[in-house]
Amino acid sequence: TSGNGLGIGAEKMISDRWSAGAYYANVRATQSARQYTDETGAVYYGYGEYKLNVNTLSAYGKFSLINYPINKWNLVQVSLLGGLISVDTGTDRFGIMYGASASYNYDNLIGFELNTKVNLRAESSTSANLIGYF
Numbered sequence: 001t002s003g004n005g006l007g008i009g010a011e012k013m014i015s016d017r018w019s020a021g022a023y024y025a026n027v028r029a030t031q032s033a034r035q036y037t038d039e040t041g042a043v044y045y046g047y048g049e050y051k052l053n054v055n056t057l058s059a060y061g062k063f064s065l066i067n068y069p070i071n072k073w074n075l076v077q078v079s080l081l082g083g084l085i086s087v088d089t090g091t092d093r094f095g096i097m098y099g100a101s102a103s104y105n106y107d108n109l110i111g112f113e114l115n116t117k118v119n120l121r122a123e124s125s126t127s128a129n130l131i132g133y134f
Contacts, residue, residue: 003029003054007129013108017064019079025127027054056125058085058097058117075105085119095119108133 005028011021031050060083068076078100085097101115111131118124 003027005054005127007056007127009113009129009131011062011111011131011133013133016067019062019064020060021062021131022059023057023127023129025056025129027056027127029054055088056085056127059083060097062101073107077101077103077105079103081115081117085117085125087119087123087125095121103131105131105133 005026007023007025009021009023011019013019029052031052060081062079062081064077064079066076066078070076079102080098080100082096082098084094086094097117097119099115099117101113103111103113103115105111109132111133113129113131114127115129116124116126
């Protein structure tokens with residue numbers, strides 16, 4: 001499954017290095033499969049590509065390995081993250097995930113983040129997100 005979409009999140013900075021947050025994304029995806037089950041439960045066989053909407057919700061804790069202040073208002077961070085993720089694709093609904101992120105934070109108000117998350121089934125999610133800090 002691959003696709004693109006928009007993610008939005010909220011994050012609370014607990015200390016200089018630690019933060020906690022939540023993130024939601026809706027992705028328009030293309031899935032390649034030999035067996036496909038549609039919304040009504042009908043099963044189709046044969047190779048094909050199918051369009052679907054994927055909703056992703058995650059709650060995470062984040063540890064910043066690198067905090068690089070550009071000036072008084074701008075901060076660049078490289079972080080490790082871990083938490084729970086829910087991917088609405090018909091596989092496991094909730095699961096443990098871990099990953100890494102790089103973010104730009106403007107005055108602890110708004111920021112932009114690129115992250116990659118992997119669950120225990122080795123399914124990965126890479127996204128670009130608009131983050132609101134509180």
